[in-house]
Amino acid sequence: MSKTSRTSISMPTTAKKDSIIEIRAIAQHDMESGFRYTESGKLIPRDIIRTFTCTYNNVEVFKADFYSGIGANPLIIFTTVAVESGTLEFTWIGDDGYEAINQARITVS
Amino acid sequence: MNKETQQRRHWLKQIRGLGLLALGLCASPLSVFAKKTDADEAIQKITGGAVAKEGKVILTIPPLVENGNLVVLKVSVDSPMTANDYVKSIHVVAEGNPLPNIFTVYLTPRSGTANITTRVRLADSQTVWAIAQMNNGSFWKGSAETLVTLSACTELV
Numbered sequence: 110m111s112k113t114s115r116t117s118i119s120m121p122t123t124a125k126k127d128s129i130i131e132i133r134a135i136a137q138h139d140m141e142s143g144f145r146y147t148e149s150g151k152l153i154p155r156d157i158i159r160t161f162t163c164t165y166n167n168v169e170v171f172k173a174d175f176y177s178g179i180g181a182n183p184l185i186i187f188t189t190v191a192v193e194s195g196t197l198e199f200t201w202i203g204d205d206g207y208e209a210i211n212q213a214r215i216t217v218s
Numbered sequence: 219m220n221k222e223t224q225q226r227r228h229w230l231k232q233i234r235g236l237g238l239l240a241l242g243l244c245a246s247p248l249s250v251f252a253k254k255t256d257a258d259e260a261i262q263k264i265t266g267g268a269v270a271k272e273g274k275v276i277l278t279i280p281p282l283v284e285n286g287n288l289v290v291l292k293v294s295v296d297s298p299m300t301a302n303d304y305v306k307s308i309h310v311v312a313e314g315n316p317l318p319n320i321f322t323v324y325l326t327p328r329s330g331t332a333n334i335t336t337r338v339r340l341a342d343s344q345t346v347w348a349i350a351q352m353n354n355g356s357f358w359k360g361s362a363e364t365l366v367t368l369s370a371c372t373e374l375v
Contacts, residue, residue, distance in 0.1 A: 129330035142339065142370075144316045170328045178312060178320030178339050180288045180370075186335035190328050 111206040114138055118199055118213045124191035126217050134161065135184045136201045136209055142177035158183055158203035166195040191217045257313040261349060264309045265357045270349050275360030277310075277348040279340075286340040286370035291320075295332035295350045295358070299325075305332040306351045314344030339370035 120132040143155025163171040278292040310320040
């Protein structure tokens with residue numbers, strides 16, 4: 110069964126060519142660590158987002174591997190160089206068939 | 219030997235017993251968390267046995283954390299990020315977490331800078347390490363110490 114959730118990207122919509130832009134990507138996710146127990150002593154299985162990738166006009170520019178140590182609703186802030194106008198696509202992939210995709214457009218002058 | 223000293227000795231013995239008991243209590247829940255050796259092992263795995271030199275990597279976490287569930291962690295590596303000289307990857311490892319690895323990011327010259335901010339969980343007061351691999355294969359590391367008052371992952375649901 111595939112799951113998804115709300116994600117949000119915040120980055121500039123316009124930029125000067127070759128300037129560095131900051132991208133903030135957040136996904137709504139519990140990031141259940143797999144180290145917690147219920148009150149009855151049962152281990153709660155791990156359920157996390159494992160990878161995050163960012164492609165810029167279909168070229169991968171950023172990738173991250175997440176482990177249990179990442180907090181709930183993972184936020185990641187990173188930078189990239191605005192080389193050309195186009196679309197940035199963000200993909201989150203996690204346990205239990207989780208997948209979320211978000212896109213953002215940028216105009217580079 | 220007078221009675222007073224004898225009493226004092228008896229009292230000291232009792233105190234020692236209490237001390238040992240307290241030590242035992244402290245040690246048992248701690249054994250659940252990764253020891254420094256686990257973190258060292260994780261670092262060894264990342265570097266493949268190569269030595270990571272101190273420097274270039276700046277890891278910023280608050281020195282005092284009230285809630286270990288959401289700690290803002292910032293890592294930046296001093297690098298021009300050009301095609302000939304850039305940071306390939308950054309790994310963040312926590313000594314005191316049940317799983318030392320927290321995250322890994324892979325960068326390219328198109329990243330522009332090697333600055334990453336995210337929010338992590340910290341299980342205990344500990345030292346957190348960041349290891350950066352440059353495109354020439356060298357490793358650099360930086361660390362930050364923090365005091366955690368409320369630990370992550372111990373609470374019940």
